[in-house]
Amino acid sequence: MLARRLRLMGPLLVLALVATGCPADEGGDGGDGGGGNLLQTITDRGQVRCGVNDEVPGFGFVDEAGNYSGFDIEFCRAVAAAVTGDAGNVEFRSLTSEQRFTALQGQQVDVLIRNTTWTATRDGTEGAAFAATTFYDGQGMMVRADSPFQSLEDMRGTNICVLSGTTTELNLETQFQARGIEYEPISLETNEAIQPAFIQRRCEGWTSDRSQLAGIRSAWPETEGGPGALRILDLTMSKEPLGPVVRDGDARWYDAVNWTVIATILAEEHGITQANVDQMRQSQDPDVQRLLGTFRTEEGSTFNPGLGLPDDFAYQVIKQVGNYGEIYERTVGPNTPLGLERGPNDLWTRGGLLYGPPYR
Amino acid sequence: MADTRTPVGPPFWRDVRVLRIAGQAVFLALVGLLLYWLYLNLVTNLRRQGITPNYGFLSRPAGFRVSGSAFSSRESVWSAVLVGVRNTALVSGVGILLATVLGLVVGVARLSTNWLVRRGASLYVETFRNIPVLILILFMFKAVTLRLPPVTDPIELPGLVMANSGLWIPWVSARPGAGAFVGALGAGAAAAVAVAIWRTRVQDRTGRPHHRLAYASGVVFAVAAAAYVVTGAPVASDIPSHEGRTVTGGFRILDTYFALLAGLVIYTASHIAEIVRGSIQSVPRGQTEAASALALSPGQRLRHVVLPQALRVAIPPTGNQYLNLTKNSSLAVAIGYAEVTRVVSIAIGNGNPAPQMIAVLMGIYLTLSLGIAAVTNLLNRRFQLRTR
Numbered sequence: 001m002l003a004r005r006l007r008l009m010g011p012l013l014v015l016a017l018v019a020t021g022c023p024a025d026e027g028g029d030g031g032d033g034g035g036g037n038l039l040q041t042i043t044d045r046g047q048v049r050c051g052v053n054d055e056v057p058g059f060g061f062v063d064e065a066g067n068y069s070g071f072d073i074e075f076c077r078a079v080a081a082a083v084t085g086d087a088g089n090v091e092f093r094s095l096t097s098e099q100r101f102t103a104l105q106g107q108q109v110d111v112l113i114r115n116t117t118w119t120a121t122r123d124g125t126e127g128a129a130f131a132a133t134t135f136y137d138g139q140g141m142m143v144r145a146d147s148p149f150q151s152l153e154d155m156r157g158t159n160i161c162v163l164s165g166t167t168t169e170l171n172l173e174t175q176f177q178a179r180g181i182e183y184e185p186i187s188l189e190t191n192e193a194i195q196p197a198f199i200q201r202r203c204e205g206w207t208s209d210r211s212q213l214a215g216i217r218s219a220w221p222e223t224e225g226g227p228g229a230l231r232i233l234d235l236t237m238s239k240e241p242l243g244p245v246v247r248d249g250d251a252r253w254y255d256a257v258n259w260t261v262i263a264t265i266l267a268e269e270h271g272i273t274q275a276n277v278d279q280m281r282q283s284q285d286p287d288v289q290r291l292l293g294t295f296r297t298e299e300g301s302t303f304n305p306g307l308g309l310p311d312d313f314a315y316q317v318i319k320q321v322g323n324y325g326e327i328y329e330r331t332v333g334p335n336t337p338l339g340l341e342r343g344p345n346d347l348w349t350r351g352g353l354l355y356g357p358p359y360r
Numbered sequence: 361m362a363d364t365r366t367p368v369g370p371p372f373w374r375d376v377r378v379l380r381i382a383g384q385a386v387f388l389a390l391v392g393l394l395l396y397w398l399y400l401n402l403v404t405n406l407r408r409q410g411i412t413p414n415y416g417f418l419s420r421p422a423g424f425r426v427s428g429s430a431f432s433s434r435e436s437v438w439s440a441v442l443v444g445v446r447n448t449a450l451v452s453g454v455g456i457l458l459a460t461v462l463g464l465v466v467g468v469a470r471l472s473t474n475w476l477v478r479r480g481a482s483l484y485v486e487t488f489r490n491i492p493v494l495i496l497i498l499f500m501f502k503a504v505t506l507r508l509p510p511v512t513d514p515i516e517l518p519g520l521v522m523a524n525s526g527l528w529i530p531w532v533s534a535r536p537g538a539g540a541f542v543g544a545l546g547a548g549a550a551a552a553v554a555v556a557i558w559r560t561r562v563q564d565r566t567g568r569p570h571h572r573l574a575y576a577s578g579v580v581f582a583v584a585a586a587a588y589v590v591t592g593a594p595v596a597s598d599i600p601s602h603e604g605r606t607v608t609g610g611f612r613i614l615d616t617y618f619a620l621l622a623g624l625v626i627y628t629a630s631h632i633a634e635i636v637r638g639s640i641q642s643v644p645r646g647q648t649e650a651a652s653a654l655a656l657s658p659g660q661r662l663r664h665v666v667l668p669q670a671l672r673v674a675i676p677p678t679g680n681q682y683l684n685l686t687k688n689s690s691l692a693v694a695i696g697y698a699e700v701t702r703v704v705s706i707a708i709g710n711g712n713p714a715p716q717m718i719a720v721l722m723g724i725y726l727t728l729s730l731g732i733a734a735v736t737n738l739l740n741r742r743f744q745l746r747t748r
Contacts, residue, residue, distance in 0.1 A: 164424075184525075
């Protein structure tokens with residue numbers, strides 16, 4: 001009798017639990033949901049989860065020891081330095097071009113710094129928000145140095161390798177259709193899959209962002225002829241503004257990432273480097289003081305623009321990672337194997353496109 | 361005196377019949393609530409990120425090309441998915457046919473009295489049953505098709521052109537009058553069926569062997585030859601030839617298709633061979649002995665006595681293998697063949713919402729699998745022993 005009553009209680013108990021734990025409007029695990037929680041969550045957690053590339057030398061690359069290096073990696077570390085105070089508080093997650101937005105939407109990464117192009121569809125349908133552009137790039141075409149191709153028209157009827165899930169894939173189609181050139185796309189998931197196909201001459205052209213092509217070319221194995229065996233055509237097929245990406249709907253976190261990038265640009269504008277940042281703290285220039293967190297009003301209060309970041313976040317970023325120019329020179333600059341000139345990725349005062357809004 | 365007008369049973373909250381029904385209803389309600397909660401969770405989170413949780417995106421222009429087909433990037437996402445389904449059906453259909461034939465041959469070979477044949481078949485089965493199919497497919501692609509020379513300098517055999525971008529075989533090309541020729545062929549096929557039925561009736565009546573296959577083939581050939589002459593040679597052979605970077609003529613088999621097909625067929629055939637062997641061994645020995653006593657040759661014995669009975673046992677597990685082959689075709693994502701899973705992956709990577717696309721993908725595989733299962737069940741019912 002008692003046993004039968006207890007057996008009835010079981011299902012009723014589960015029903016009650018489900019009914020109470022069923023808040024229809026909140027949903028989810030409530031972890032990083034809502035507008036503006038992620039910054040707090042990360043500060044509490046003490047670590048930033050950064051979605052990155054692991055196969056493009058110079059931008060996002062991992063060596064045999066598991067160390068990540070590259071332009072995008074440096075900005076991941078900058079965000080960690082700004083938010084948690086230590087540039088080492090980053091967990092890197094390698095993502096393929098097909099997975100990256102699903103991983104971002106599924107909250108597996110907090111920020112995606114993975115040579116991702118800013119487009120309208122990604123802002124809209126993909127539910128992503130793009131912070132300040134870190135690298136103004138364009139799409140290019142790479143061929144073997146001994147092939148006769150000099151322009152896109154020469155590539156009529158050829159097979160062209162491209163990464164799937166990228167703007168490159170879509171631009172390739174648009175550009176070739178507009179010029180009425182037939183071609184055959186070989187769309188593969190990773191650069192690692194494209195490389196053997198290109199080596200075996202399964203495809204005669206390899207299209208990607210020019211920066212990626214430069215990185216791949218710089219690391220081309222000597223057994224296949226080294227970098228000299230490849231040639232990047234002297235044309236740009238599209239605009240590719242690359243920058244960090246966060247999820248829509250979290251303005252606080254977006255501001256944090258955005259202003260971290262802007263701080264590196266402002267630092268270069270003011271001539272603040274990793275070496276002289278401690279000295280610059282003594283500066284009397286109010287702009288520099290505000291940036292480095294040493295500004296004091298007459299009443300003695302600090303400058304807090306309400307971004308949710310610590311007062312000295314820019315100081316931490318510059319001290320631990322460096323300003324934009326230093327990051328550039330260290331990873332993709334003219335003295336690195338990639339050898340990319342600043343070009344549009346220079347300060348506006350030097351003719352480039354980097355223009356930091358005032359930090360005030 | 362006892363009241364015997366109305367039967368007095370236990371109260372409803374102790375009545376076992378009521379409790380059973382109530383229990384099932386409560387369980388169903390729980391499952392329904394759980395599913396609804398999961399669904400609400402998904403929809404809320406999608407909305408919060410600004411992704412619309414409906415299927416409207418299927419009619420948007422795809423923007424991407426599907427390699428190996430004439431699909432234009434201006435057509436809709438749904439059309440791209442259909443191209444993927446067509447490719448999956450192509451590889452699954454041909455794969456099922458080839459795997460059955462190869463599996464049958466190897467399965468029978470495993471029971472051969474010839475030592476070399478038997479050992480060879482055993483080696484084949486034991487090797488390929490134990491290698492994961494993905495590795496087999498990757499091997500066929502990376503170590504076989506990709507190693508072929510590029511299309512600028514292919515291997516040219518009489519009638520065949522082989523390069524790492526594909527295999528070109530001789531084909532037929534249509535010339536004016538081809539439509540009438542095909543129509544005549546159709547009429548010839550119908551006539552062949554009629555002739556086969558007539559010959560069977562002749563055998564039933566007189567007992568002489570019907571030779572219906574020979575008669576039917578003869579009819580088809582005669583009609584085809586007559587139609588060919590009458591319509592003025594409407595089909596010509598199309599031999600592939602290579603110039604520079606292109607190959608004209610012939611029928612092109614994609615390199616990735618070939619690698620996928622080879623991998624799937626070799627793997628599935630090894631399983632089907634085991635099923636065939638087991639089903640042949642399940643036929644009672646008495647049948648084989650009786651057939652020998654009736655002076656049937658080993659070939660006739662196999663064809664008329666053993667295999668029909670073995671088939672009955674073999675159909676359900678073989679249907680299973682067909683389902684496996686169809687689902688294993690999704691491994692084409694590893695080599696870039698544009699079957700439906702790959703197309704859906706590309707679509708997701710190009711901005712289409714993942715939950716809905718995966719739901720569409722699962723629905724497609726469910727439909728394909730249920731179709732194959734339906735055909736298998738039909739065959740099963742038809743071949744079942746009527747006495748059971």
